Amino acid sequence: MDTVDTAAPRTRLTARERDRRAARGAGSRSVPLPLLAPALVAVVFLVLPLVGLLVRAPWGRLISILRGSDATQALVLSLWTATVATAIALAIGVPLAWVLARGSFPGQRLLRALVTLPLVLPPVVGGVALLLVFGRAGLVGQYLDKWFGLTIPFSPIAVVMAETFVAMPFLIITVEGALRSADRGFEEAAATLGASRMTVFRRVTVPLIAPSLGAGAVLCWARALGEFGATITFAGSFPGRTETMPIAVYYALENDPDAAIALSLVLLLVSVVVLVSLRDRWLRTGAAS
Amino acid sequence: MFAASSLTGTFTTLAKQFEAAHPGVTITTSFGASSALATQIVNGAPADVFASASPKNMQQVVTAGDASAPTIFAKNVMEIAVPPSNPAKVTGVNSLASSSVKVALCQPQVPCGVTAAKVFKNAGVTVKPVTLEPDVKSVLAKVELNEVDAGVVYVTDVMAAGTKVAGVTIPANVNASTSYPIASLSKSSNSAVAQAFVAYVLSPAGQSVLTAAGFEKP
Amino acid sequence: MTGPDAGELVVAAIVRRGDFTLDVEFSAAAGEVVGILGPNGAGKSTLLAALAGLTPVSSGRIVLDGQPVDDATTGVFVDASSRPIGFVFQDYRLFPHLSVADNVAFSPRARGLGKQAARAAAAAWLERFGLSEFASRKPGQLSGGQAQRVALARALAADPTLLLLDEPLSALDAGTRLDVQTELRTHLQNFAGPCLLVTHDPLEALVLADRLLVLESGRIVQEGSPALVARRPATEYVSKLVGLNLYSGHADGSRVTLDEGGSFVIPDQNQHGDVLVAVRPSAVAVSLRPPEGTSVRNTWPARVVGLTLLADRVRLDLSGQPSILVDVTPAAVADLSLRAGDEVWLAVKATELEVYNRKPSP
Numbered sequence A: 001m002d003t004v005d006t007a008a009p010r011t012r013l014t015a016r017e018r019d020r021r022a023a024r025g026a027g028s029r030s031v032p033l034p035l036l037a038p039a040l041v042a043v044v045f046l047v048l049p050l051v052g053l054l055v056r057a058p059w060g061r062l063i064s065i066l067r068g069s070d071a072t073q074a075l076v077l078s079l080w081t082a083t084v085a086t087a088i089a090l091a092i093g094v095p096l097a098w099v100l101a102r103g104s105f106p107g108q109r110l111l112r113a114l115v116t117l118p119l120v121l122p123p124v125v126g127g128v129a130l131l132l133v134f135g136r137a138g139l140v141g142q143y144l145d146k147w148f149g150l151t152i153p154f155s156p157i158a159v160v161m162a163e164t165f166v167a168m169p170f171l172i173i174t175v176e177g178a179l180r181s182a183d184r185g186f187e188e189a190a191a192t193l194g195a196s197r198m199t200v201f202r203r204v205t206v207p208l209i210a211p212s213l214g215a216g217a218v219l220c221w222a223r224a225l226g227e228f229g230a231t232i233t234f235a236g237s238f239p240g241r242t243e244t245m246p247i248a249v250y251y252a253l254e255n256d257p258d259a260a261i262a263l264s265l266v267l268l269l270v271s272v273v274v275l276v277s278l279r280d281r282w283l284r285t286g287a288a289s
Numbered sequence B: 001m002f003a004a005s006s007l008t009g010t011f012t013t014l015a016k017q018f019e020a021a022h023p024g025v026t027i028t029t030s031f032g033a034s035s036a037l038a039t040q041i042v043n044g045a046p047a048d049v050f051a052s053a054s055p056k057n058m059q060q061v062v063t064a065g066d067a068s069a070p071t072i073f074a075k076n077v078m079e080i081a082v083p084p085s086n087p088a089k090v091t092g093v094n095s096l097a098s099s100s101v102k103v104a105l106c107q108p109q110v111p112c113g114v115t116a117a118k119v120f121k122n123a124g125v126t127v128k129p130v131t132l133e134p135d136v137k138s139v140l141a142k143v144e145l146n147e148v149d150a151g152v153v154y155v156t157d158v159m160a161a162g163t164k165v166a167g168v169t170i171p172a173n174v175n176a177s178t179s180y181p182i183a184s185l186s187k188s189s190n191s192a193v194a195q196a197f198v199a200y201v202l203s204p205a206g207q208s209v210l211t212a213a214g215f216e217k218p
Numbered sequence C: 001m002t003g004p005d006a007g008e009l010v011v012a013a014i015v016r017r018g019d020f021t022l023d024v025e026f027s028a029a030a031g032e033v034v035g036i037l038g039p040n041g042a043g044k045s046t047l048l049a050a051l052a053g054l055t056p057v058s059s060g061r062i063v064l065d066g067q068p069v070d071d072a073t074t075g076v077f078v079d080a081s082s083r084p085i086g087f088v089f090q091d092y093r094l095f096p097h098l099s100v101a102d103n104v105a106f107s108p109r110a111r112g113l114g115k116q117a118a119r120a121a122a123a124a125w126l127e128r129f130g131l132s133e134f135a136s137r138k139p140g141q142l143s144g145g146q147a148q149r150v151a152l153a154r155a156l157a158a159d160p161t162l163l164l165l166d167e168p169l170s171a172l173d174a175g176t177r178l179d180v181q182t183e184l185r186t187h188l189q190n191f192a193g194p195c196l197l198v199t200h201d202p203l204e205a206l207v208l209a210d211r212l213l214v215l216e217s218g219r220i221v222q223e224g225s226p227a228l229v230a231r232r233p234a235t236e237y238v239s240k241l242v243g244l245n246l247y248s249g250h251a252d253g254s255r256v257t258l259d260e261g262g263s264f265v266i267p268d269q270n271q272h273g274d275v276l277v278a279v280r281p282s283a284v285a286v287s288l289r290p291p292e293g294t295s296v297r298n299t300w301p302a303r304v305v306g307l308t309l310l311a312d313r314v315r316l317d318l319s320g321q322p323s324i325l326v327d328v329t330p331a332a333v334a335d336l337s338l339r340a341g342d343e344v345w346l347a348v349k350a351t352e353l354e355v356y357n358r359k360p361s362p
Helices: A015-024 A033-056 A062-068 A071-102 A108-115 A123-134 A141-148 A156-181 A184-192 A197-208 A210-225 A229-234 A245-255 A257-282 B005-021 B034-042 B055-063 B111-123 B136-144 B155-164 B191-202 B204-212 C044-052 C100-110 C115-128 C144-156 C174-190 C202-208 C226-231 C236-242 C330-336
Strands: B002-004 B030-032 B049-051 B071-082 B103-106 B131-133 B150-154 B166-168 B177-184 C009-017 C020-028 C033-037 C059-064 C067-071 C085-088 C162-166 C195-199 C211-216 C219-224 C245-253 C255-258 C263-265 C271-279 C285-287 C298-309 C314-320 C324-328 C343-348 C354-357
Touching: A033 A257, A062 A071, A062 A257, A071 A108, A071 A156, A071 A210, A071 A245, A071 A257, A108 A156, A123 A141, A123 A156, A123 A229, A156 A210, A156 A229, A184 A197, A184 C085, A197 A210, A197 C100, A210 A257, A229 A245, A245 A257, A245 B034, B002 B005, B002 B034, B005 B030, B005 B136, B005 B155, B005 B191, B005 B204, B030 B034, B034 B049, B034 B055, B049 B191, B055 B111, B055 B177, B071 B111, B071 B136, B071 B155, B071 B191, B071 B204, B103 B111, B103 B136, B111 B150, B111 B177, B131 B136, B136 B150, B136 B155, B150 B155, B177 B191, B191 B204, C009 C044, C020 C044, C020 C211, C020 C219, C033 C202, C044 C085, C044 C162, C044 C195, C085 C144, C100 C115, C100 C144, C115 C144, C144 C162, C144 C174, C174 C202, C174 C354, C195 C202, C202 C226, C211 C226, C211 C236, C219 C226, C219 C236, C226 C245, C245 C263, C255 C271, C314 C330, C314 C343
Parallel strands: B002 B030, B002 B049, B103 B131, B103 B150, C033 C195, C033 C211, C085 C162, C162 C195
Antiparallel strands: B049 B177, B071 B150, B071 B166, B071 B177, C009 C020, C009 C059, C059 C067, C211 C219, C245 C255, C245 C271, C255 C263, C271 C354, C285 C343, C298 C314, C298 C343, C314 C324
């Protein structure tokens, strides 16, 4: 008598599917439904608002709106402050990440928690805190004012500082993680070849964590670009000097919603261009380096 | 209830009084720049009453069909707020034109920004502020924190801030005022209570709270 | 520094790492290749790490070329980057983001040479290793054998006084290993300073080293020439590991004439030139009379010189043409009543012989 295993599930594969699976190798099966469905929900949730922007945009009036508004000033300010903030974050954040990843000293865990605090702190709180320290009557600010006549609030420097404050922790966390999981074997090899510790850092450690460094920098830049609460509290807002794109959008919303959409589109376009051009090189953290 | 920032103190009191007189009624208030609130209402934010710091923002709401027949219930004039120590020695509107004085103003499209602009036009001065804040309370906050030398706010704000700021009066001949309309909203699900509250604001009891805070009669 | 101590390595140290203690005392002369054999956990890596300066000694000292590089009594410690050592790691550790040329040039540059000078030095080394055509390739594009040579070139480009190799051939497949082994031997012989080579492969140790150090549980259990260690293993482990018969000889067709006397028939018909022949002690059969009508091609008489009782077998030391070590069961010894001085006949099949070229492949 024939014994047929009726319990074994059978799939029907088309010739094309067979070719595809053979080419992709083992494990290239289609996404299981319990994962596919929520994934689609996530995609819709994230993409729909962007679609809304595109659909509701005043395409006809776009150029005239942008020409008549603070758009160019705000955009230029946003772009350069975000870039400077990222540069500062790289200059001082990477050494800190190194200390946290490789150092060993009392209070290290506390330090790590403190430097990542801005990640969970509401940005406005960050702005107030910066004001209390660097404001005219602030802990440090009062001396800056008294001795050097330097006032930081309401200047582009304040914008950069506020953006650095909220965005740097992203870079620190990414780089610290990369340094921790980096293969120390290469650094050992470099040492046996006579490289000093700084040489090892420069020529071996940093190049090997380059993908994570890049991803962290992009995250940092994007966060700085979109910052609103801390900048408006610490730096205030004045067109051309401290009015960043996010602030311009917020104000435009009250006056002329169409203008707000136009400005949002510009910001969206710039962000997409940056992310897409860096995507393959930098956002694949830890991929084969 | 959506109300302009400058109504923070008075409307909190009025709401409490109304709740006490009408047990079972709870009033929640959202304070902010009238222009921002108007935009929110027009875009469907749930509210029963809107009290604006300028007829222009109320008109926005009326045109959108969300309110009808607003009534002016108060007026407010401007005053210069300075830190208690008055570090820049501000004496009047003309002081603000000096480039060494750091001035905070409201955003030009917000009612207090519009009214401040009128004051400067009357006085014939050009003021270059260091910052344009989203609403009048933010301007006040900057003055209280001694981050700016002066801010142009309403007289009611200077009064409400007490000892935290000092006030420099603007003479009546250059000063400008703004009128505050109030209306119950058509999409309200509690129109009876909403209208009762509007009536209370307009009543002698309500008006006395407003005048005590420094508002002028409509 | 010149003179009798020139380049010599002298070690008398204890290194403690966690629960493990390494306690060794030995020296290596300039030009000498010392093979370090031992089971896992014997302390071979710890020893290399201490010599490289990656870990300090807990007591004692390490002296290289007359200079103490690590002295627990005086506190002197020269760390890895300042020690004149070259290290070839088991996994090579070629920097993946640098080309082969830049990898080899790494040490000259790190020690202060300008970019051009370093590149030139690297080019010379690549030339010497026959790697010039790979100069601009990345390590990921190299085969195992090529990578191993680059790793050695990189270490030698550091102009070291002491060369350390950690299982240099273990990452290679069997075929490549044989080819590279002979070449490696040449480079090691050419190296002026002392050379320490860690390996677990007894054949590798026998072929590459001038002297063997056997390490077990952090202590040296035997020291001596490969032949001595093979003949007279001091411990169970050593005898199991190193009990291998190794002969050098000259092959001509299917017969190898051994340097020490005697000859073997080997399976390969086409071997020519200098070769090494390896015979496992367990591959040899002992009989009291000459074997008759047998398929075995290699038979010869020998005399029992010694017997050693191991855990599960008896190792016979036999002298003849050639002399050989043979493992038999205790029962067999009893059956044949084998004693020192007995004359016996030995038989080993041609197919049991492993033959290696002694010259590097072209």
